[in-house]
Amino acid sequence: MNLQKAKDALSQFPRLELGTLPTPLHRMSHLQAKLDTSLPLYIKRDDLTGLGPGGNKVRNLEYLLGDMVKQGGDIVLASGKNQSNLCALTVSACCKAGLDCIIFHNDQPPLQQTGNQLLNHLSGAHLEYIGSVTDQEREEYVAQYAQRLQQQGRQPYIIKNGASTALGALGYVHAMVELCQQCQQQELTLRHLFVPGGNGGLAAGTIFGAALTQAPFHVHVITVEHEVPILKKILEDFLQEIVQLTGQLDGFDFDQVYTVHGEYRGQGWAKSTPECIQQIYDLARIEGIFVEQVYTSKTLYGMVDMVRKGLVDTNACYLHTGGFGALFSQF
Ligand SMILES: Cc1ncc(COP(=O)(O)O)c(C=O)c1O
Structure with missing residues (x-):
């Protein structure tokens, strides 16, 4: 990992401290037991960013x-x-x-x-x-x-x-520095990180941050809105904008860092699926953590389903992006 390069790149940009960072990174051992897997599952708690209802x-x-x-x-x-x-x-x-x-x-x-x-x-x-x-x-x-x-x-x-702009996405470059530091402290090598893709800013910042820090994990983007080719194009454009903005990683092949998954989006933005609704109940009842219908349950279901199918080999982490306020309008 090379955190200094990312820290130097970010230091050019003024940042107003609004959140309570770092957000926790911890195990989800009950979810792991429920899925009957030996694979360690983690959660990065960006639902707990410490301002208003929290979130990415x-x-x-x-x-x-x-x-x-x-x-x-x-x-x-x-x-x-x-x-x-x-x-x-x-x-x-x-x-x-x-x-x-x-x-x-x-x-x-x-x-x-x-x-x-x-x-x-x-x-x-x-x-x-x-x-x-x-x-x-x-x-x-x-x-x-x-x-x-x-x-x-x-x-x-x-x-x-x-x-979701290139400048806003720097928040997730910052988040990747934070996550890598936490992994170092916990002597943890994460191999898979699951994030939602809506307008794409969060995913682009995460992918760019993972590339810049040379993080050991692959970024799995669960599209919750657009079909895969559309989100892929949005991400490619975003990544080039972040390259321009920061002057870093020009010519880098970002495709090696991430994959966009389309099978969990249902009919699109704010259109939930029964499997996603089930995740809302399950996570609340076994981990005491709330996810919602539009972004976070779809992403969680993506990780759960891929773990069940044996598509994830080791240490996987779910990035919980919040949306707690909206949950109270969804049922
Ligand atoms: C809770 C939550 N998660 C994820 C996202 C996705 O972020 P992006 O639109 O940058 O893809 C959003 C966007 O509004 C959100 O509110």
């Missing part, structure tokens, strides 16, 4: 809001569906950092405040509901809103694409 986007926001502060921004604009984990975490991040923010939901106002909507309400968030428009229309609306704010003398900073 805290790491992206550390780099994005670090950039915003450097650029002199004075108001954050973020957008997503009503139950967006990114939106809820942006609200909590701005509360913690003392920043103004407006959240735009491409949804109708909810009849009942549940899940992340309740958290946003408790946090006193400024929420704008712009109706059931597409994600692209929503981003155009936010861009126009930002222009109007600028005309009023404000310095808006837009968080695009659910914080």
Whole structure:
């Protein structure tokens, strides 16, 4: 492993400390017993990033809001569906950092405040509901809103694409340095890491981070949204953007570091499967850990299924990316 190279690359970018890091890395011995395998199973607890409901986007926001502060921004604009984990975490991040923010939901106002909507309400968030428009229309609306704010003398900073940008993805390069350090401390050689692929930022940061640190594990990306070729293309583009941004790993063959798996996505984003729902009950009942329907149960099921089929040889780790707030709106 070569952690110094990754640390040096990251040090060029301002980072606002928002999370409680490192997140725990520990065994899941009850899950291992349930699967009746001698293969050690681990979990990296990014559901416990320590801000708001927790979850992966805290790491992206550390780099994005670090950039915003450097650029002199004075108001954050973020957008997503009503139950967006990114939106809820942006609200909590701005509360913690003392920043103004407006959240735009491409949804109708909810009849009942549940899940992340309740958290946003408790946090006193400024929420704008712009109706059931597409994600692209929503981003155009936010861009126009930002222009109007600028005309009023404000310095808006837009968080695009659910914080899945090359800069946001550095949060997962940082996470890979953290994971490698924990492995060194625990004298553990991880061989497989399972992560979700939605917009692709998390997976791209993880793959890039694994490559830059020369981590010993293979990254298994479980697509929860797009079909495999689409996500693969998104990841390839993202990886090249991160190469450009950091000036590292130009010409590197990232294909040797990761595989995208398509068999656990069901019918796509937020379309769960009975096997995934079963993971929610199982993990809660044997490990006391909650996963949700959109991202985390699909990824967990991917690891469980591959372990059962004997496709994973040794030390495997599940990256739990959170989504705890949204869980309360899903049943
Ligand atoms: C809980 C959770 N896990 C995973 C992801 C996937 O991240 P990405 O969109 O960067 O692929 C998200 C994205 O919103 C998320 O909220």
